[in-house]
Amino acid sequence: MYRYDEYDREFVEQRAKQxxxxxxxxxxxxxxxxxxxxxxxxxxxYLQLHAYMLRINVPYGCLNTTQLRKLAHIARVYDKGxxxxxxxxxxxxxxxxxxxxxxxxxxxxSVEMHGIQSSGNCIRNITADEYAGVAADxxxxxxxxxxxxxxxxxxxxxxxxxxxxxxxAITGARHDRAxxxxxxxxxxxxxxxxxxxxxxxxxxxxxGRTPFVGKSIRDFVATRDILAYCEAVLRVxxxxxxxxNKFKAxxxxxxxxxxxxxxxxxxxxxYEFIKDGALELAKEEVERxxxxxxxxxxxxxxxxxxxxxxQKAEDTAFAxxxxxxxxxxxxxxxxIVNISCTPIGKPPGDIACDQMEALADLADEFNFGELRVxxxxxxxxxxxxxxxxxxxxxxxxxxxxxxxxxxxxTDTICxxxxxxxxxxxxxxxxxxxxxSERFADQERQEEIGEIYLNLSGCINACGHHHVxxxxxxxxxxxNSELYQLMLGGSADENASLGKILGPGxxxxxxxxxxxxxxxxYLEIRxxxxxxxxxxxxxxxxxxxxxxxxxxx
Amino acid sequence: xPLLKDGKLTDDPFVYVDGDAEIPADRAIIVPLARWKSDRDxxxxxxxxLGVRLKSDESPAEIADDLDSLAVVALDFPVFKDGRxxxxxxxxxxxxxxxxxxxxxxxxxxxxxxxMQRAGFDAFEIDSDDPEKDWQTAQGDVSIWYQxxxxxxxxxxxxxKS
Ligand code: SF4
Numbered sequence: 001m002y003r004y005d006e007y008d009r010e011f012v013e014q015r016a017k018q019x020x021x022x023x024x025x026x027x028x029x030x031x032x033x034x035x036x037x038x039x040x041x042x043x044x045x046y047l048q049l050h051a052y053m054l055r056i057n058v059p060y061g062c063l064n065t066t067q068l069r070k071l072a073h074i075a076r077v078y079d080k081g082x083x084x085x086x087x088x089x090x091x092x093x094x095x096x097x098x099x100x101x102x103x104x105x106x107x108x109x110s111v112e113m114h115g116i117q118s119s120g121n122c123i124r125n126i127t128a129d130e131y132a133g134v135a136a137d138x139x140x141x142x143x144x145x146x147x148x149x150x151x152x153x154x155x156x157x158x159x160x161x162x163x164x165x166x167x168x169a170i171t172g173a174r175h176d177r178a179x180x181x182x183x184x185x186x187x188x189x190x191x192x193x194x195x196x197x198x199x200x201x202x203x204x205x206x207x208g209r210t211p212f213v214g215k216s217i218r219d220f221v222a223t224r225d226i227l228a229y230c231e232a233v234l235r236v237x238x239x240x241x242x243x244x245n246k247f248k249a250x251x252x253x254x255x256x257x258x259x260x261x262x263x264x265x266x267x268x269x270x271y272e273f274i275k276d277g278a279l280e281l282a283k284e285e286v287e288r289x290x291x292x293x294x295x296x297x298x299x300x301x302x303x304x305x306x307x308x309x310x311q312k313a314e315d316t317a318f319a320x321x322x323x324x325x326x327x328x329x330x331x332x333x334x335x336i337v338n339i340s341c342t343p344i345g346k347p348p349g350d351i352a353c354d355q356m357e358a359l360a361d362l363a364d365e366f367n368f369g370e371l372r373v374x375x376x377x378x379x380x381x382x383x384x385x386x387x388x389x390x391x392x393x394x395x396x397x398x399x400x401x402x403x404x405x406x407x408x409x410t411d412t413i414c415x416x417x418x419x420x421x422x423x424x425x426x427x428x429x430x431x432x433x434x435x436s437e438r439f440a441d442q443e444r445q446e447e448i449g450e451i452y453l454n455l456s457g458c459i460n461a462c463g464h465h466h467v468x469x470x471x472x473x474x475x476x477x478x479n480s481e482l483y484q485l486m487l488g489g490s491a492d493e494n495a496s497l498g499k500i501l502g503p504g505x506x507x508x509x510x511x512x513x514x515x516x517x518x519x520x521y522l523e524i525r526x527x528x529x530x531x532x533x534x535x536x537x538x539x540x541x542x543x544x545x546x547x548x549x550x551x552x
Numbered sequence: 553x554p555l556l557k558d559g560k561l562t563d564d565p566f567v568y569v570d571g572d573a574e575i576p577a578d579r580a581i582i583v584p585l586a587r588w589k590s591d592r593d594x595x596x597x598x599x600x601x602l603g604v605r606l607k608s609d610e611s612p613a614e615i616a617d618d619l620d621s622l623a624v625v626a627l628d629f630p631v632f633k634d635g636r637x638x639x640x641x642x643x644x645x646x647x648x649x650x651x652x653x654x655x656x657x658x659x660x661x662x663x664x665x666x667x668m669q670r671a672g673f674d675a676f677e678i679d680s681d682d683p684e685k686d687w688q689t690a691q692g693d694v695s696i697w698y699q700x701x702x703x704x705x706x707x708x709x710x711x712x713k714s
Binding site (some may be wrong): 005007008011014015017018021022034035038039095121151152154155157158159160161162203235238239272277278279282284288335513 | 611632633634635636638639640642647663666667668670671674689693694695696697698699700701708709711712713
């Protein structure tokens with residue numbers, strides 16, 4: 001993965017000191033809370049219901065074990081002993097004291113980490129396919145460009161006070177695991193007819209109150225021009241994005257109001273001026289960065305491991321785990337391993353400091369000292385020798401990190417909700433736990449198959465409910481918690497937004513409704529159909545009928 | 553409001569003429585864009601210094617052809633978090649090659665100085681007890697920049713090459 005050089009290190013240290021100075025000015029009353037707010041946001045510090053929340057960037061989800069141990073240390077010393085993986089592949093601590101911040105930032109800087117731009121109206125952590133560099137279906141490793149974009153966007157002198165936050169995601173694979181169509185800018189790496197690599201550019205996707213699927217505004221931007229093209233998009237947005245209404249300030253509204261074609265035209269005009277200028281990527285710099293993502297020292301192995309096959313045959317629990325948690329690797333004899341941080345009946349994405357430390361040890365032992373955070377709030381070991389899978393699994397079991405629910409209904413995405421968040425209408429974590437318990441039976445989950453169930457505590461949609469196959473959102477009705485049910489969303493290359501099925505439910509009601517939806521699917525599905533396929537074939541009708549039928 | 557120019561407190565030779573107010577003879581003035589548009593020829597004929605103030609939603613493209621006549625372009629920050637004028641400053645410097653003073657006015661303070669400098673501002677009407685100290689603080693804060701802008705400072709990528 002990318003390692004800082006002296007410049008990157010100096011940059012983060014300077015910023016940590018700068019924030020220490022800003023905190024001092026705030027505590028001395030030289031800065032008002034209003035002036036301090038954007039500064040602390042720019043360093044990842046939110047004020048939540050009960051305490052400050054600190055969000056720490058994990059650039060495009062890549063983490064090494066030194067960093068993970070540092071996060072564990074921060075959780076133990078400055079928080080309540082655990083942290084939380086977010087849908088932007090970041091780590092979030094929910095119980096931070098303002099006075100501790102300068103020290104925490106210096107600790108983070110010592111392991112090449114920070115919270116810069118993890119919140120505020122600026123370009124946020126760039127996200128990517130969690131299997132980047134190793135996926136069997138990958139065309140090109142997107143991390144090189146993630147890193148170039150990360151550096152370009154770090155405290156950009158022009159784009160640090162945008163109308164609203166700005167999220168960029170990149171995929172380099174055929175199957176989109178980075179939800180690029182749900183981002184302000186989504187980039188899809190591909191080759192043009194002459195074999196040159198570049199990006200298809202989508203803009204204006206996003207969830208929140210007014211969800212949109214991103215629109216393609218250019219089929220191909222050569223990779224060397226990508227910073228220039230993004231600068232053009234950002235400049236148009238910075239100048240024209242709405243600032244009169246916070247809820248209409250995202251680029252998706254601008255693109256929607258003026259139309260994607262008109263927006264694209266403005267970008268092209270701007271791009272004409274910028275292109276072939278100082279932002280053009282120099283080959284040496286791209287190659288320098290590419291070196292950081294060189295594959296680790298793989299052994300040449302046969303793709304089938306006889307040891308693994310016999311271990312699976314002997315141990316059904318292990319076989320179940322393998323069936324659900326593994327993904328195909330580029331390199332023969334290796335596997336990508338998904339590690340669930342969403343165990344049955346527990347808060348999705350939470351991780352304790354002891355678990356972090358144990359995982360760091362395991363990643364050192366089995367995975368070249370690195371790991372990934374996914375936007376589904378789980379972790380990935382990218383490079384496990386197939387013959388080591390059983391040993392790894394045996395060590396994951398006692399840590400509570402062996403739940404075999406990857407891509408299944410209990411592997412929910414869930415926002416913090418009313419337990420932490422000042423904006424929430426309803427609790428989301430306890431509901432996710434309840435649903436998870438209802439579907440705890442492993443055989444039944446597997447029988448149901450792939451379902452993404454996403455849950456948000458309010459319409460701001462931090463839990464991505466619009467793009468869950470099943471989406472749930474908390475709404476406020478006469479001061480009681482009420483949940484709405486949506487079906488048919490999807491975040492991949494065939495992205496779609498879920499539609500509300502009908503009137504909302506209370507907490508028990510929504511769990512029952514989800515179950516009826518699932519039962520309906522099981523009843524009517526055709527051979528080989530996943531839930532989303534069936535929904536797309538039949539529409540909401542049969543589901544609605546079953547969910548809202550009066551009890552006999 | 554104190555004027556900080558190139559890091560030093562200076563007397564501001566310019567006065568603002570708002571709306572339809574009378575134009576003082578022989579004084580350097582800064583007028584709003586609307587006034588510039590309506591009285592362009594008369595204003596051009598004066599011998600004293602002249603500037604135009606753009607609100608954050610007014611594009612510098614509006615004055616791109618007039619820049620030779622202008623000693624100052626003042627760009628407005630109605631609130632701290634309104635970042636449009638950063639784009640305006642870069643366009644003035646980098647697209648239109650403007651060499652005169654680009655002045656930040658409105659909600660301007662220490663914490664924005666480094667962004668503004670890099671975007672092309674060289675003068676600041678800054679709300680502070682000690683603007684020169686703020687300037688020093690801002691200079692000491694950061695020396696690492698990733699993005700190329702018109703101020704010509706070497707970026708990290710350029711430094712790596714050398
Ligand atoms: S979706 Fe709403 S409740 Fe959940 S974290 Fe976001 S703002 Fe808070």
